[in-house]
Structure formats: C-alpha cells, structure tokens
Amino acid sequence: MGMNSDYEKELAFQADRRKATTEFIKLVSDLWYDRAIEVVLFKNQLIDKNVSDILNLHEYAGRFVEKPISVFDSVEMVRAINDINLPPSKLDIGKLTYEYISEGHGHDNVKAFVIDRLKDARSAKEIKPKDVVLYGFGRIGRLLARELLTKTGKGNQLRLRAIVVRGAVTQEVLEKRASLLKIDSVHRDFSGTVEINADKKALIINGTTVHIISAAQPEDIDYTQYGIQDALIIDNTGAFRDEVALGRHLKSKGAAKVLLTAPGKGVPNIVHGVNHTDFNPDIVNIWSAASCTTNAITPVLKVMEDTLGVEGGHLETIHAYTNDQNLVDNMHSKYRRGRAAALNMVITETGAGKAVAKALPSLAGKLTSNAIRVPVPNGSLAILNLNFKKEVTVDAINALVKKYALEGGLVEQIKYSINNELVSSDIMGSSAPSIFDSHATLVGNDNKSAVLYIWYDNEYGYSHQVIRLAKYISKVRRFTYY
Known part of the structure; x- marks a missing residue:
C-alpha cells in the first residue's frame, strides 16, 4: 500500500510539473510575440520548445549553478516579468532565478525583486528596426x-x-x-x-x-x-x-x-563580446565577423589573458570539413585539401592564431596555429596549449571560466559544459560560439601551463555571433539582463 501511495504521489508531482511547464511555455511565447520580450534560460533559447525540452533545460540549469532551480520557480519569475511594464528585452530567467534564490529574499516578493533588478530597463532607448x-x-x-x-x-x-x-x-x-x-x-x-x-x-x-x-x-x-x-x-x-x-x-x-x-583585410575584425565596443557603428560602415574558429577561441583566451596572463602557446583546431574541400580526390589549389573530405583527416593551415590579435592585441605574436579537417560535416574542437605568467590548477581554471560564463560581458559567448560524456554531436545547435569542456582541462607539472578544450558548432554558433554583431552595428540591441 505504501509503495502504491508513493507512486501515486510521484505521478501527481509529474502532472503538476508538466502543467506548470505548459503555463511557462505560454507565458514565454506571449511575452515574445506580444511584447518582444525574449526569455532565455542560461543562454538556452526557449521559443518553440516542448515540455520535455524545458524540463531538461531546468535540470541542466540546476547542475550548472549547483542549486535547485525548478520550473515552479521559473513560472513564478516569468509571471512577475509579465506583470510589469518592460520595453523590448532579452532576459535570462535562469540568472534571475539563481539570484533570487541566493540573495533576493530581502524583497517582499518575486515581483518586487524583478522590479528592482530590471530597473535599468526604464532608461532603454527606443529601437528603430x-x-x-x-x-x-x-x-x-x-x-x-x-x-x-x-x-x-x-x-x-x-x-x-x-x-x-x-x-x-x-x-x-x-x-x-x-x-x-x-x-x-x-x-x-x-x-x-x-x-x-x-x-x-x-x-x-x-x-x-x-x-x-x-x-x-x-x-x-x-x-x-x-x-x-x-x-x-x-x-x-x-x-x-x-x-x-x-x-x-x-x-x-x-x-x-x-x-x-x-576574416576581412583593412576592416575591423570583430569577435562580439570581446572587441565590438572598440568601434563606433555611427562611424564604421564596413565590418568583419572574423572566422568561426576565432570566435570560438578568443572569448576563452580573453579570460586567460585578463586573469592569468598568457606567455605564449599553440592552437590546434580539429575542424569539420567544409565546402572548400573536395568530395572525392581531385585537383585543388591547395595540396591536401584536394583529398576526399569525408574519408581523410587533412592537415591544413588556419589563420586563427594571428587573427586573435586583431581582437586581443596583447596576444600578438604569442600563438602558433594549425588545423586538421576531419570527416564530420559540422562541429569542431579547438585545443589550446597555453603557458601562463601565474601558477594554475585545474579547479582554478575551471572556476574562472565558469564565472565568466555566468556573469559579465562574455555570457553569450562562453558555455561552460559540465557533461562528462561530451562529444562533437552534442554541441550541434549551440548558440554559444565557445563551449568550454570542463572535464577535459589539463595542467602541466610546472603548474604554469595548461591544455584547454573548446568545442564549437562552426555553423550555428558562428551564425549567432554574426547576428549579435549585426544588432550592434544596426543599433537594435534590446535591454538585456544576463
């Protein structure tokens, strides 16, 4: 009898959770389509997601911040957002919920907390499409x-x-x-x-x-x-x-x-989140979004340079094959790229090591780079072998990257992976250009060198960086809370 009673309670809880998730989906959709307010969960998109997708994202969110974040919390938070007057915005409900759980109980209720945290939205400028x-x-x-x-x-x-x-x-x-x-x-x-x-x-x-x-x-x-x-x-x-x-x-x-x-010549090469604010869209008319690899490695390199100081290092990209290669062995302007892309690992050059310096001038001349094209159609991996000015540990490096993935100016760029089974197909469809594999971090015996593994969807993640830069150039960036 007791076992059946427990089972009935579990069924009732699951029904309540799915009902709450359905309300959450409706509120998120209404905010977007009626008021141009986009709600995300730790950078993960929520539009057009089903109930199971939303529940899985909440499970990830709880493991990421090491605090329980349930869909019931999110529903309460999104109700509060729906009840207040906001301009077109992009709001990370994961960050808001995490902050409320951690420090927000000095407010009378969730709505009071949301009003306080989003008070800067009142001064948001009107956007011209x-x-x-x-x-x-x-x-x-x-x-x-x-x-x-x-x-x-x-x-x-x-x-x-x-x-x-x-x-x-x-x-x-x-x-x-x-x-x-x-x-x-x-x-x-x-x-x-x-x-x-x-x-x-x-x-x-x-x-x-x-x-x-x-x-x-x-x-x-x-x-x-x-x-x-x-x-x-x-x-x-x-x-x-x-x-x-x-x-x-x-x-x-x-x-x-x-x-x-x-990558462009004679024009600003931009990695959004790193150096886009160095250039004024009222003055500059021609821009470059750099390459997918440059967008993948530069955010993490900025974290390392700003906190530990990079003495030098080498970048190796394990890159999906591209349309520039041949499907079968045939003539090509470059020797190895003429060999069948889906059958061979192909060593080729990459300019990403030098290109990083256009966004981070302090790294000029410090990095060498090369690339290996491999038989996968999408999803790539950058391996950074770096020497630092300060001593490091695996835990210290991972904590640094996690901090920047959670707060600050690189939250859209860096996704901190806690998945110990991560493989290339898992990162497909990630909007972040740089996915840091925390379980793969290695530190040398001298404690002043490390090997970092950074995954990236070289098509989808890069496309989102292009759109972020396009919004900056066009001055249509909404009020954001990350």
Whole structure:
C-alpha cells in the first residue's frame, strides 16, 4: 500500500510539473510575440520548445549553478516579468532565478525583486528596426535566414528583406532555394514555413516576403525598388574580402552598412563580446565577423589573458570539413585539401592564431596555429596549449571560466559544459560560439601551463555571433539582463 501511495504521489508531482511547464511555455511565447520580450534560460533559447525540452533545460540549469532551480520557480519569475511594464528585452530567467534564490529574499516578493533588478530597463532607448539583405545564400546565409525569420517577432530589430544570388530566378530555382532552407542534413528541418511566389520572385518565409534578387555585382542593385532603405548587407559569399571590394556594396541604392561573414583585410575584425565596443557603428560602415574558429577561441583566451596572463602557446583546431574541400580526390589549389573530405583527416593551415590579435592585441605574436579537417560535416574542437605568467590548477581554471560564463560581458559567448560524456554531436545547435569542456582541462607539472578544450558548432554558433554583431552595428540591441 505504501509503495502504491508513493507512486501515486510521484505521478501527481509529474502532472503538476508538466502543467506548470505548459503555463511557462505560454507565458514565454506571449511575452515574445506580444511584447518582444525574449526569455532565455542560461543562454538556452526557449521559443518553440516542448515540455520535455524545458524540463531538461531546468535540470541542466540546476547542475550548472549547483542549486535547485525548478520550473515552479521559473513560472513564478516569468509571471512577475509579465506583470510589469518592460520595453523590448532579452532576459535570462535562469540568472534571475539563481539570484533570487541566493540573495533576493530581502524583497517582499518575486515581483518586487524583478522590479528592482530590471530597473535599468526604464532608461532603454527606443529601437528603430533595420532592414537586412543577405548577399549569398550558402551554409551560413541559410542559417542566418532561419534565425532572423524565427526571431522576427514583432519586427522590432532586424528585418530580413532580400537575398541576393547569382543566375536567373526561375520557379525551379525558387523551389530549390526553398527546399534547401526548409530541409538541412545537419541542422534538420526549419521550424517555420517556406513557400514561393514566382511572380514576385520571392520566398514567403513564415508569411513574410523575402525578395530573391539576381545580380552579378553589388553595384547593379537598387534595393529601394523593393522598399528597402538604409540596409545592412551581410556578405556570405567570401568573394569580397577587403575594404575596397566590400565597399562596392555601399554603391548600391538603399545600402548603408556591410558585414562580412569571414576574416576581412583593412576592416575591423570583430569577435562580439570581446572587441565590438572598440568601434563606433555611427562611424564604421564596413565590418568583419572574423572566422568561426576565432570566435570560438578568443572569448576563452580573453579570460586567460585578463586573469592569468598568457606567455605564449599553440592552437590546434580539429575542424569539420567544409565546402572548400573536395568530395572525392581531385585537383585543388591547395595540396591536401584536394583529398576526399569525408574519408581523410587533412592537415591544413588556419589563420586563427594571428587573427586573435586583431581582437586581443596583447596576444600578438604569442600563438602558433594549425588545423586538421576531419570527416564530420559540422562541429569542431579547438585545443589550446597555453603557458601562463601565474601558477594554475585545474579547479582554478575551471572556476574562472565558469564565472565568466555566468556573469559579465562574455555570457553569450562562453558555455561552460559540465557533461562528462561530451562529444562533437552534442554541441550541434549551440548558440554559444565557445563551449568550454570542463572535464577535459589539463595542467602541466610546472603548474604554469595548461591544455584547454573548446568545442564549437562552426555553423550555428558562428551564425549567432554574426547576428549579435549585426544588432550592434544596426543599433537594435534590446535591454538585456544576463
């Protein structure tokens, strides 16, 4: 009888927890779609998640901060957020709940605590939405399109208006473009809807018209005829890499700013969270989001440099193969990249070691680097072998990185992994460009050197860094609480 009674209690608790989770999902969705307030849980997205996803994220959150964080706490917190007047915002409910559990009981109730913590929201500036054009529609371009249209909400920030491609825009071309956007072998099905309008030469994504423009060169385009004004052009082609070439975009009618999704020459190379505030978007018109590897390693290197001092070191990237390599053995401008990508580990060069210095000048000349392309389609690993000015331990290094992942200016960039079974497929779909593997940290016998392992989704995580930088350039960053 006692065992059955316990079982009935467990069933009742699970039912209550799932009911609370359903309310949580509704509140989160209403805040986003009605008021442009985005709620995340320790940087993990909550829009379009199901009950099991939400419960699993809460379990992770509790293990991460080493305090119990339940969905019941989150529901109470999100109710309070819903009850107060806030501008368009991005709020980490995990951080808010953790702080309330740790230190917030001096307030009369949760609502009083939330009002106090989010008081700076009152001074948030009004946002003017920015038109965006994707110049090129390959791997990164399609991921950017997915994210931009998924997160359009009320259209308060970035508005994807057009995509530029080469060649004629026929019904067949539109159907193929739509199919590639909807279905992805790596990132799976797009959660929204994609239709075509052959008469308009457009894709209708989540009910929003996105024009498909054919152009051989940037100067030929008049964006204003599509109702596009002062647009940010995100160049995903890799065809234009320096200031002069990228400046051709600014000769187009309706274009105002350019963002390159690759390392650039003669333009600011930005790792958002590290050096983006060094450049004024009112003055600078051409930007580079650097490379996926640079975005992966620079946040952790900044933590190490700021706290321990980096004497020198070596970076080795174990990188997923890319479209630049051959599917089967064939001629290539670079020797080893000509060999079949899905069958070989391929040693090649990477400029990430030098590129880091563009974001962290104090590391100039201190790092060597190389890369190995391996037979996986996505998901990469950077291994940092570093020498420090101060003595270190494994626990001390992990504590430092965890602190920066939880608070400060790098919380969007660094995800601190506590998973002792972590493998490359586990990090797919992570919006953080840098996933620190805490269980892999090694410290040398001299206690002044260490090997750090940093995973990164070289497509999805990098795309989110591009969007973060695009929001900064366009001055549409909302009030945030992390």
